[in-house]
Amino acid sequence: MNAPIPLEEVLRVNADTRKATIGLPASESAGDHRFPLTPEGAGQLVERGFRVLMQHGGAAHIHYTDEAYARCGVELVERAEALGADIIVYLAAPSGADSRLIKRGALLLTFMQSTDGIRLQLEMLLRRHVIVLDLGRILDEHGNRPFADILREIDGRAAIAVASSLLADAVHGKGILLGGVAGVIPCEVVTIGADMAACAAARSAIGLGATVRMFDNDVYRLRDALLQLGPGVTGSSLHPRVFENALRSADIIVATDIQSRHAIIGADMTQLLKRGVICFDLTKHPGDAFPSLQTIDLDLASPSDNDPSVPGRLCYINAGNAVPRTVAMALSNTFTAMLDDILVCDGVANALKLNNGLRRAAILFLGKCVDPDTARVLGVRPVDINLFLQFS
DSSP states (O other), X not given: OOOOOOOOOOOOOOOOOOOOEEEEOOOOXXXXXXXXXXXXXXXXXXXXXXXXXXXXXXXXXXXXXHHHHHTTTOEEEOHHHHHTSSEEEOSSOXXXXXXXXXXXXXXXXXXXXXXXXXHHHHHHHHHTTOEEEEGGGOOOTTSOOHHHHHHHHHHHHHHHHHHHHHHHOTTTSOOOOSSOOXXXXXXXXXXXXXSHHHHHHHHHHHHXXXXXXXXXXXXXXXXXXXXXXXXXXXXXXXXXXXXXXXXXXXXEEEEOOOSOGGGOOOHXXXXXXXXXXXXXXXXSSTTSSSTTSEEEEGGGOOGGGGOTTSSSOEEEEOGGGGOHHHHHHHHHHHHHHHHHHHHHTTSHXXXXXXXXXXXXXXXXXXXXXXXXXXXXHXXXXXXXXXXXXXXX
């Protein structure tokens, strides 16, 4: 008699198939209509196992339709549902009303400078135990700031592109090209600073035929910038007389972040500028470089603002807002790589433990303020996130 032979049987396993959700609400901030992801970028996140929830019409300002995102697997939802996702990507600081819609324990990825102007939002996010990462502070393995650097480069390029258009306007501008025409003296561009935004502006200006003068008191940074840009740029430290003479003849002035505060162009110096000069403030605190000038967000500007026949001068800010689709295209790959790290680490807390570049960007973490600057705004004592993560 043959003994029975045991056979294998498939065991049913009830696994948790819930996917992490990523919310993409439309920007409702005045003068900031940037959007973080293109349809292709969002589709890559869907392929990696995320559910991507985008508010209806969220990408209208970058001229992508809802259908383009839907074809890539994105789910179209109302604003409240997009803000209720596990991970919310919202480039501008959220409003108070939006902060109330973010669920407890969610991760908010944003560019958020801790100032008194957003104290109420910070308090709401703190009470709701939201994890907030400032995208501008995130570091990669080489110590670079991928998100901040991308936007700085775009700001510099956009400033020159917009300035070129304003100068060439035959009705409201001077009706001139930046340069490149034989027998015609090219326009003069002055950059204050030698950071990535200044180098991007200088590179664009050189390509259009302008002459460029770059000023910075950090001689080492200035030397590196000049080596990158080549002989088309003249560099100088901020010697008062040399700097003043350059401002007098400049057609475009681009102010970026520098170490020295002597580059602030006050009311006395603005009187030296040409009528119709185009000024851009690309510093971290827009408006500080030209405190006596009226500031205009480029997203809200019109060609008539800088009419050379009208007395007075203006300062344009937020240059990157003029090209929001380029911003989305540039940021998409960086977001995909960062969210991949979070997925591989099996959660935000683990990602912060294992990734020092992400950990340094944390402002709030599950009801605790972990950033000294934010703590000063909130009037609380900051917690060392390293100690907090160790016991979380």
